Structure formats: C-alpha cells, structure tokens
Amino acid sequence: MSKAITGRSQDYSQWYNDLVLKAELADYSAVRGCMVIKPYGFALWENMRDTLDKMFKDTGHVNAYFPLFIPKSLFEAEEKNAEGFAKECAIVTHYRLKADPNQKGKLIVDPEAKLEEELVVRPTSEAIIWSTYKNWIQSYRDLPILVNQWANVVRWEMRTRLFLRTAEFLWQEGHTAHATKEEALVETKKMLDVYADFVENWMAVPVIKGVKTANERFAGAEDTYCIEALMQDGKALQAGTSHFLGQNFAKAFDVKFSDKENKLGYVWATSWGVSTRLIGALVMAHSDDEGLILPPRIAPLQVVIIPIYKGEEQKAAIDAKVNEIVVQLKKAGIRVKYDDSDQARPGWKFAEYEMKGVPLRLALGARDLEQGVVELARRDTREKKSVPLEGIMEVILEQLDAIQKNLFERARHFRDEHITVANNWEEFVNLLDTKGGFIAAHWDGTSETEEAIKEKTKATIRCIPLDTAPEQGVCVLTGKPSTQRVLFARAY
Numbered sequence: 001m002s003k004a005i006t007g008r009s010q011d012y013s014q015w016y017n018d019l020v021l022k023a024e025l026a027d028y029s030a031v032r033g034c035m036v037i038k039p040y041g042f043a044l045w046e047n048m049r050d051t052l053d054k055m056f057k058d059t060g061h062v063n064a065y066f067p068l069f070i071p072k073s074l075f076e077a078e079e080k081n082a083e084g085f086a087k088e089c090a091i092v093t094h095y096r097l098k099a100d101p102n103q104k105g106k107l108i109v110d111p112e113a114k115l116e117e118e119l120v121v122r123p124t125s126e127a128i129i130w131s132t133y134k135n136w137i138q139s140y141r142d143l144p145i146l147v148n149q150w151a152n153v154v155r156w157e158m159r160t161r162l163f164l165r166t167a168e169f170l171w172q173e174g175h176t177a178h179a180t181k182e183e184a185l186v187e188t189k190k191m192l193d194v195y196a197d198f199v200e201n202w203m204a205v206p207v208i209k210g211v212k213t214a215n216e217r218f219a220g221a222e223d224t225y226c227i228e229a230l231m232q233d234g235k236a237l238q239a240g241t242s243h244f245l246g247q248n249f250a251k252a253f254d255v256k257f258s259d260k261e262n263k264l265g266y267v268w269a270t271s272w273g274v275s276t277r278l279i280g281a282l283v284m285a286h287s288d289d290e291g292l293i294l295p296p297r298i299a300p301l302q303v304v305i306i307p308i309y310k311g312e313e314q315k316a317a318i319d320a321k322v323n324e325i326v327v328q329l330k331k332a333g334i335r336v337k338y339d340d341s342d343q344a345r346p347g348w349k350f351a352e353y354e355m356k357g358v359p360l361r362l363a364l365g366a367r368d369l370e371q372g373v374v375e376l377a378r379r380d381t382r383e384k385k386s387v388p389l390e391g392i393m394e395v396i397l398e399q400l401d402a403i404q405k406n407l408f409e410r411a412r413h414f415r416d417e418h419i420t421v422a423n424n425w426e427e428f429v430n431l432l433d434t435k436g437g438f439i440a441a442h443w444d445g446t447s448e449t450e451e452a453i454k455e456k457t458k459a460t461i462r463c464i465p466l467d468t469a470p471e472q473g474v475c476v477l478t479g480k481p482s483t484q485r486v487l488f489a490r491a492y
Helices: 012-022 039-058 079-088 126-136 181-201 248-252 277-286 311-331 346-355 366-371 392-417 425-434 447-457
Strands: 026-028 035-037 069-071 090-094 097-099 107-109 114-121 145-154 168-178 208-211 223-230 236-246 256-258 264-266 268-275 303-308 336-338 360-365 373-378 384-388 419-421 438-442 460-465 485-489
Touching: 012 026, 012 277, 035 039, 039 145, 039 168, 039 181, 039 277, 079 126, 079 248, 126 145, 126 168, 126 248, 168 181, 181 208, 181 223, 181 236, 181 268, 223 277, 223 392, 223 460, 223 485, 236 248, 236 277, 248 268, 268 277, 277 392, 303 311, 303 346, 311 336, 311 360, 311 366, 311 392, 346 360, 360 366, 360 392, 366 373, 373 392, 384 392, 392 419, 425 438, 425 447, 447 460
Parallel strands: 303 336, 303 360, 419 438
Antiparallel strands: 026 035, 069 114, 090 114, 097 107, 145 168, 168 268, 208 223, 208 460, 223 236, 236 268, 256 264, 360 373, 373 384, 438 485, 460 485
16 A cells, blocks of 8 residues: 555665555655644644643743844854754845856856845744843833744754754744742743643643753753653653743843832743653654554544545545535534545545544444444544434544553553663663663763763763652662662653
8 A cells, every 4th residue: 555654664764664654644845854834743843832822821921922033243242052052043144145246047146245144043932032121121010021922943953863863843832031030930830731731631641751961951951850750662751841040041141120119130030941852742642553643632633524426426425424514513512524536446545544644533324324324433542433413423522432441551551561660770771772761760960971872872860850759779880879770761
C-alpha cells in the first residue's frame, strides 16, 4: 500500500518522519532546515494555540506583538542570554539587493546598503521586549505586565527534524514584569501548571514537573521550570518551560519602578513558552504503525462519517440521515466531516482517516440504515462495533471521552513503567542501553559530573522533580554524597 509507513520497531526515527509526511502534517521546505506546515498540521496547531490562548487569558494575560528584528546592541545587553543564543543567531547585515552587472538576471547584495548596526532575527524576544518595557514602567501602578505573543522565531539548527527541531518554528512566549520576587515566582509556577494542565488534559500526555540544573536552564534565567514527557522509544522530550528571570533583564535594560514608599527598585521578570514541538510530542506519544492517533480534544477532525452505497437512491437516503447527525454534532461543538466524495472507495477512505488519526469513524450503508444501526470504529483501540442510530449522539460523546481518557492512561502507564531506579554506574548504563525511559539516580550536584555523564552516555538530567523527597545516597558516577535523586534520560 502506498500509504504504508516504516514500523516503529524497525526504525523509530524513520517511522516518525514517514508519519509526519504521510499524515500530511508537514513537508520539507526549499529552505534548508525549515518546514512547511500543511493545512491538516496547521489545523492541529490552531486547536492547540486557541486552547492555550484561552488558558492564558483566563489567568489574566493579554496578547501583543513585538518586532522580528533585534538590534545587536540590545541583544547583547544581557550577557548570559546573548552568549547562550549566539551560535544559533541569524543576522541581517544589508537592506538591499541589486542586479549583478556580471550575470544577467542575477542579484547580488548591494555593498553600499550595509546596515549601520546588524539586526538579530529573534531567537527569543527578551531583549526587544525589555527595552520596550523600560518605556512602559515607571511606577508600581504600571505593574504587573502580563503579556504574551504568538510568533515565529529563528534558531539556526544544524541538525533538523520536522516539528522537533527546525531553523524556524512557531511558538508563544509570555513575558511578565512584577513588583516583587514572590509575585514573579508565583507567576513562573502558575504558568508551568497551565502547561502541565494543557499537555495532560488536552494532549493526553503525562508530564513530570521539575526544575532544570544550572547547566540546562535558560540563558539569563535564575531558575527554569519545565515539564518533561516520555516518548514511545524511551526518549524524553521537554514539552514546555517557565523561567524565573529574577532582575537580570531589568538590570540589563535599566527597568526601574517607584514602589508605594516611592523607593526605586528593579523590576522582577518571568518568561515562558511552548512551540510547534508539541506536535512532535503528540505524534510520538500516541501513534502506531498504522498512522496518527490523536486525542479528541485537539484533533482537527473528531468524527468522520463515510457512506457505503450503490446508486443515487441509496446515497440520497444515507445523506438525509447523516445530515441530521452532522447538524446535531456541530451543535454540540463536535468537529465532524461527512466524506461522501466519489473520488475514492470506502476502504481507501478508512485507511486515509486511520493514517490521519481521526478518533472516531462512522460507516453507514443502505442495509445499516434499514436496520437502524451504524458501524462505529475507534482509532485508539481499532475496535469496531455496530450501534443503534437511535441515541447515536450520546454514544459518540461517550466514545470521544473514553478515547481521551484511554490515551492518557495508556501513556501514563507506559511512562510509569519506564521510571527506573539506578543505584550504581553499571545499572545506570545498562538501563539506558536496554530499557530507556527516565532513570532516577543520585548526582553529586556538580556541573562537571553532569557534563561527564552526558559525554559518556548522551543522557542528560531532564529535571529535578518538584515532588522529589530528600534521600541520602551517593552519585552514580563519582560516589560522592547526594541528598536526592534526579531524572536522567536520553532526549530529543
């Protein structure tokens, strides 16, 4: 079959690429390292975006938009942030092309059009936003500022994978300003909870909330909080981050405010973001060798109905019944498609919507109509059954809810089965090579040891879980004392 994809057990990486392409989520671009998000993939992103946008607004945030270009002098104002992103930055140096005098029809960069100051194409927006906040903030009355922007960013990645790592990607970035450290910390943790809520309850992907080590935290942050998810191949994926920036950016851009006692002080800051990488997480967390499996709450299509008929008379009778169902479903807010096109046979359509991960498929034939039943097929379990047309609305709603819950429980069971304790180096390496997943192990707390483990095994400390209880032990590599376990994994 032309739609066949490589099996997960055969080549997981190829399986992922095949699936993204054949499910029509994205395509490769003429621009190296970039991708084209196709309509079906963008519809998925829109559902994710719209849900998150509402969650942000429900927590008091508003949207704005800031420039794509950042003057180099502004970008380098916060030293740690600039150094952290320097190797990934794309730079605009000229503002004009001109005809090549030596080759007709070709263009060259006009050497006379060099910019007075180079512009960085944003890899992240702290610099341009905090240079703006300096003009917005004078007093405690101007605080807090709770701003989010939906945007594209550019990070010049050398090794790219569709959705997971591309030179340009879509994301949201929240940037907030506060009068006190306590208020900023509350914001940082609040947005981490928002992300965890979304990924678990909408994407049906269980996550572990934690804090990054100094080596892994965002450049320019005092602390980086994260949610970590586990993919079916046993590798971890960072699904979202929320950063407590302290006063680093306020000091870099001299953003001060007068408090209630009329004393001047620096503003406290946060930033937080998720990106189209979440689509990659969704694919890898749930899908199988037949195609995508999408949770109903964010699937572009939740229900597809396919008629099976011979002749226009049968089709007209099926059309009439299906149209009744479609009207009811749309009134209930269900995203439904009636695919009555005559360009493909029903069997081809079944395979197509299976590949695209539509949660629920209904097939209705002339005989089914006579008997007052319809065939219902679940994408997650591939279970098929005949159910009465009477009361079909309630059945569909119940099934969609059951699919959502099943996907989460299935992913949670897999994740929990792949959190393993390692007490020494031999166990640690063996688990990484044979089982994968998260490995709970002691670490002596030094950056040197963290880097040594990464160099030896390609495993990183994904996070220090927020719910980890203190526990005396010794580091798996150095044998030095440790007070708690952290989670290691190989990751995307």
